[in-house]
Amino acid sequence: MQKKVMKRAVELARKMEGDWVARMALALRQAWKEAKQPKSVVYDVRHQPSGGREWVAEIVGRHPKYKLDRKFETPVERRWSSSGKTGRTYFELQEGRIYEINEPYRGRYFVKVENGEVVGITADAVLGSIA
Structure with missing residues (x-):
């Protein structure tokens, strides 16, 4: 599951602008939020x-x-x-x-x-x- 979350975070971060570290932090929060929601x-x-x-x-x-x-x-x-x-x-x-x-x-x-x-x-x- 962690690999899926990381892949999703990178995918989200690439669409954002600004510092890479800040983008990844924000993208990781979003990816974990998506992963925890019931499907x-x-x-x-x-x-x-x-x-x-x-x-x-x-x-x-x-x-x-x-x-x-x-x-x-x-x-x-x-x-x-x-x-x-x-x-x-x-x-x-x-x-x-x-x-x-x-x-x-x-x-x-x-x-x-x-x-x-x-x-x-x-x-x-x-x-x-x-x-």
Whole structure:
């Protein structure tokens, strides 16, 4: 991670003007600030009303009746056909969180975001990772 931060700092410093040491100090602060921010990924889910409703929910804990407690996410964007019968719905997923996704015709499945990529996980892994 430190190599990525240094590369980013040099990239930022080259765009600035003034003393190199001052530019690098400022660029390093900015690069570390960027590296510490949680990363997010935009994930698209197929939309087809005849197959059911598509949704994404963050798993936030256990639920006494339904096993998992969920917080449903609001779509970032919808790109549907003019008739609204087909298209894609886009959701923003945060790094390090677990999500359940319901996609028409594919069904429900679990994913998590690791290193900027969406990775599928099993239901048993989800139950094991929740306190």
